[in-house]
Amino acid sequence: MPQTLNQSLIEFLQASPTPFHATRNLAQRLQASGFTPLEERDAWHLQPGGRYYVTRNDSSLIAFQLGSRTMVEHGMRLVGAHTDSPCLRVKPHPDLQRQGFWQLGVEVYGGALLAPWFDRDLSLAGRVTYSRDGRIESQLIDFRLPIAVIPSLAIHLNREANQGWAINAQNELPPLIAQVLGEENPDLRALLAEQLSREHDLIADVILDFELSLYDTQPAAVVGLNGDFIAGARLDNLLSCFAGLQALLHAAPEETCLLVCTDHEEVGSCSMCGADGPFLEQVLRRVLPEDESFQRCINRSLLISADNAHAVHPNYADKHDGNHGPKLNAGPVIKVNSNQRYATSSETAGFFRHLCVENEVPVQSFVTRSDLGCGSTIGPITAGQLGVRTVDIGLPTFAMHSIRELAGSQDLAHLVKVLTAFYSSSTLP
Template identity: 80%
Template sequence: MREDLNQGLIDFLKASPTPFHATASLALRLEAAGFQHLDERASWYTEAGGRYYVTRNDSSIIAFKLGKRSPLEGGIRLVGAHTDSPCLRVKPQPELQRQGFFQLGVEVYGGALLAPWFDRDLSLAGRVTYRRDGKVESQLIDFEHPIAVIPNLAIHLNREANSGWAINPQNELPPILAQLADPEAADFRALITEQLARQHDFSADAVLDYELSFYDTQNAAVIGLNGDFIAGARLDNLLSCYAGLQALLAAPDVESCVLVCNDHEEVGSSSACGADGPMLEQVLRRVLSEGDAFVRTIQRSLLVSADNAHAVHPNYADRHDENHGPKLNAGPVIKINSNQRYATNSETAGFFRHLCLENEVPVQSFVTRSDMGCGSTIGPITASQLGVRTVDIGLPTFAMHSIRELAGSHDLAHLVKVLTAFYASAELP
């Protein structure tokens, strides 16, 4: 099972270079399992025992099973994650021609570790909006092959490279795509038009706009002398999206279960499809009883917010509180912060710990050092939007927000097992 789950994650990561592709990949897997797509612009008819999913902006997705037991009686079991990861986004007018090279101007999305982006084989993917036959349409594209690189400056020309060199995103991050012969002009929209024709077999009249991101073409892999690790891009947080999906598909149909994967977590979640927006509440209000019954249902419910946790790094162990250093392959981590950067409380933490113990899943705790700042997740945001009790958890990882992150190869199976048990749990605290 562990090997199958890991390979499934690797395949999912490859198919999901952007939040748009991740949402499409999740939707395909849901439809194959009998989930019905609901259009937010149409009327819905749902029934107990039904399986449904909703997307918004092509980059956020909510999937849910309506249990045979009334949600008003048993509450709903929610697992939350996010589809986006730090990356380099192409600017609207990106063409740069310097020293005979065709480059693209980029904007840094989220809190990316920038140094690992140098000297990687990069491709480009995302959503394109275009005009065809007088109509405005959109499609996903993925160049798939390496088409760009950001070469490092040789150590001979940058003697400070190993001494804390500050990277200037405006000047040093534009990837190189090609050499141009004078007086050849670079035209990025023409490049997109050609890709649309190759990938979707039609000719667009005009490319109107796009949301395109560079990504590393190196596939994720199980690595290490004994295969102890999974290395890959976007483990934060597609790993949790994939684990949540596997748990939802395996869950029985007795209780009402929800998987929500929001976009824009890495930039604050404030959007129509982000956790700080109305999407989740609007979907739940359309399928649950209204008024007093809605509030009663939410108060009987629980959200497991699943987002990666910081494992204790052997070279930087002093960056952790000495009693709270999660280890790779030692199970999911309960994340706690008294200033509400995480939404965990003693009741929700205790319930999650109980689930782990009951299902023989190892569990750990994380509290950041008292002299360091603490990151956050969709947990406190969703809790404050919906009023639902929440526990923040995640699998331990190294190199979070790098172009290539590292997790334990045993931990995915641990997370899927406990999330499946959560979806099946007859009683919530």
């Protein structure tokens, strides 16, 4: 079971280099399992027992099944995650010609660890908007091949490199994508037009704009002497999106269940398709339009906000509180912060802990050191938007926000098992 899940996760990660691709892959898997796509611009005709999904901006998705038990009396079971990861995004006018090389200007998206981006085989993927025959259209593209690299400066020219240096994002991160010969004029838009032709067999009149990300072409893999780890890009937080999907596909038909995968968490979630925007509430209002019924349902519901947690690193164990150091392969982590950086309460933590015990899933706790700042996630944002009770959890991870992160190879199965049990739970606190 863990091996099959891990391999499916690896395939999902490989096919999801951007939030756009992740959302498309989630949608394809949902539709293949009988979920009906909805368009926000259309009237919805929802049926009891129906299974549906809707996307926004091509980068966020909400999937839901309408259970046979009434939502007003029994609430909803929600699992939330996010589709975005820290990365390097291409600027609108990126073409640079320096020292005979074609480079792309980039900006840092989110709180990325920058050093691991050097000396990697990088590719480019995202969404391209173009005009064709008088119409404006968009397509997802993925070059797949390693077409870019950010070479390190040799140690001989930077003797202090191993003592640490401040990376200048403007000057040091533009990747090389080609050498420029003679009078060539580098033109990314022309390259994108060629890619649209290769990948989609279409001829664009004009490339109008794009949202492109660089990514590491090295596939995720199970690693370690005994296969104890999963190494790969975007584990934060596509691992949780994938686990939530697997659980939803096996949810009990009696319960109303939602999977909410939103974009822009790494930059604060404040967007029309982020957790700090109206997407989730607008969808729920269409499911339950009557105000009092909506409020009663929300107050009987519970959200599990799933986002990766910091595992205690053997080389940096002092970065953790001694009593709250989550281990890899020891199960999901309940995240707690008294300053509401996480939305967990004793009631919601107790429910999740009991759910784990009932289903023989190991469970851990995380509280950041009292002398360190604490990150946050979509849990407090969604709780503040909807007033829904929330528990923040996640799988323990090393190297969070690196170009290649590390998780335990047993933990995905633990998370899928407890989320499936949550979706099928007949009682909420």
